[in-house]
């Protein structure tokens with residue numbers, strides 16, 4: 001039980017209009033409800049190595065042109081009044097710079113998007129999942145999307161509740177996997 005309460009998690013996000021930031025905060029709240037020490041962190045403030053050593057790394061960003069943002073889509077977002085703190089690089093660049101893991105580090109990915117695309121896999125979360133797998137993280141949940149009404153939002157209130165519930169489910173999954181990994185063979 002003590003071990004479960006000692007798990008740590010970062011929820012690293014990119015957000016131009018505040019919607020993904022809100023979802024990241026709700027996911028961190030859900031994790032904390034299950035006794036994981038979780039902190040939401042803007043990727044623009046995430047130093048190199050800052051998340052090393054945590055038990056669970058959750059990352060999420062807005063879907064831009066069916067993927068994680070790129071310099072050209074960030075320019076579009078800023079032209080619409082979005083935050084300019086990612087002008088020098090966003091979640092894609094931060095993930096790309098992460099060290100390759102040994103396969104035991106746990107992770108989960110999410111995004112925000114205007115439409116729920118159930119069968120078309122093109123989204124920021126899928127693009128983040130690809131990068132995480134390339135860096136040999138183990139994903140403990142399917143890439144998950146949260147719905148905004150338009151480019152600038154707002155979020156549906158139900159999505160905040162869903163994000164808290166998703167955070168709780170991530171905590172339970174991480175706790176089970178880490179406990180199983182500690183059991184003697």
Ligand SMILES: Cc1cc2nc3c(=O)[nH]c(=O)nc-3n(C[C@H](O)[C@H](O)[C@H](O)COP(=O)(O)O)c2cc1C
Pocket residue numbers: 014015016017018019020021061062063064065066067073074076077080112113114115148150151152153
């Ligand atoms: C340049 C640009 C491209 C976008 N492309 C997509 C897209 O391909 N699919 C989609 O569902 N939403 C798209 N959107 C809407 C974003 O997903 C939405 O702005 C985002 O979820 C808001 O989150 P934020 O407030 O955290 O930035 C796009 C938005 C911008 C600014």
